[in-house]
Amino acid sequence: MSNLRLIARLDVKGQHLIKGIQLEGVRKVGDPHDFAVRYYQEGADEILYMDAVASLYDRDMLLKIVERTAQDVFIPITVGGGIRSLDDALTLLRAGADKVAVNSAATLNPGLIGEIAGKFGSQCMVLQIDAKQKPTGGWEAYRDCGREHTGLDAVAWAIEGARLGAGEILLTSVDREGTRRGFDIDLIRTISDAVSIPVIASGGMGKIEHLFDAVLTAHADAVAMAHVLHYNQLSLSDVRKAAQTQGLSVRTLAQEMILV
């Protein structure tokens, strides 16, 4: 596989970086731009912004945050939350996003996946799946920040999304999000083994061992981290060193180049 990607996930609401629990119960953490710049300088492989509200007013705030960030951060930036059309995607890409993550609108209109991939390339189209365990086993994909049922089986939806042209899957366990109890390993493994596109594990990282599980047991190609970074429980360089010690392949940073 390619190098494991270490992604800093920043959920934003209005002009604030927030951290929720199971996508609800929100606390303000700080200025998203400043956090993103810090993570870039500390060696994040990518930045992921997720707009938690996505109202029209907040949309302008989000665009401003993306614009400011893209001027200072020279690694890939993915933006998700509230993307309903090709135009929404274009606006974010113009503002400085490299990829867009689409969830709700794609579950309602799967054709949007192919439209975005066809216009901007599959590399740009990240299918965001927020999955919850079903009482009967398996997982269901949820939309609207984990609040609404879609009736879609998460695994079947991942396979269909890849077929329609998604270039990556951002897979969040709603059950684990913000709990720091670790990723939903069965979920990530099932989907990662079912699709040939990369899968980003998200939701639940509380300590470094959780990352090892996500990669070694669940075959994730990338790991999104939020809480552990925002609250300084782990730094990106701790994560990178620990991953290397564990024998995981991650990118090496040339020390002398970090501050160019």
Next chain:
Amino acid sequence: MKRVSIVDFGAGNLLSVLRAFKHLDAVIDLASTPEAVERSDRLVLPGVGAFGACIEGLEERGLVEPVKSFAATGRPFLGICVGMQMLFEQSEEFGNHAGLGLIPGRVERIPPTGAGGRPHKVPHIGWNALHKPPGADWQGTPLEPLPEMTSVYFVHSFAARPANPSHRLAECDYNGVALLAATQRDNICGCQFHPEKSGAAGLSLLARFLELAA
């Protein structure tokens, strides 16, 4: 002040490349006409998405011949991602498409399996280390400031295969398959990876490109 022109044919990464050069305090011209391409000191050809669509974007604006003429002036020329793939003669992405033919060779789909025959993920997305193929010399190229094994950011499903091994400037290893990461022929350089998204390493590559004598 260092001047650079970026070919503007609607490529998706145009603004990212622009922002990176702005960060380096370059004087930037967006070249969307034949005249603007011809008067460039240094030219960057960006490009993401489908090869055929990128070539069409150049054709619609009448930029194919001006870009080729620029390449023949000996002034510094850098292709990025699909902008690099277009330097070659042909791509097999969604049918066969002719490229600019500035470097002999073809663009082919990344093999679906690694060296051991185990399936791997395509596109190849993420940071990967740059290797020097035998005989490659980065002196005098935009890669000069990068130590070997520097990691840079890739996202691609197709990779170029130069007909002449001496045009292989850098490779990356994808599960035992050597993929072309950078190419150089005389003044023409191309990167499959995205220097504008490769952090400090990528910025130093672009800074070096700005220092190449026009």
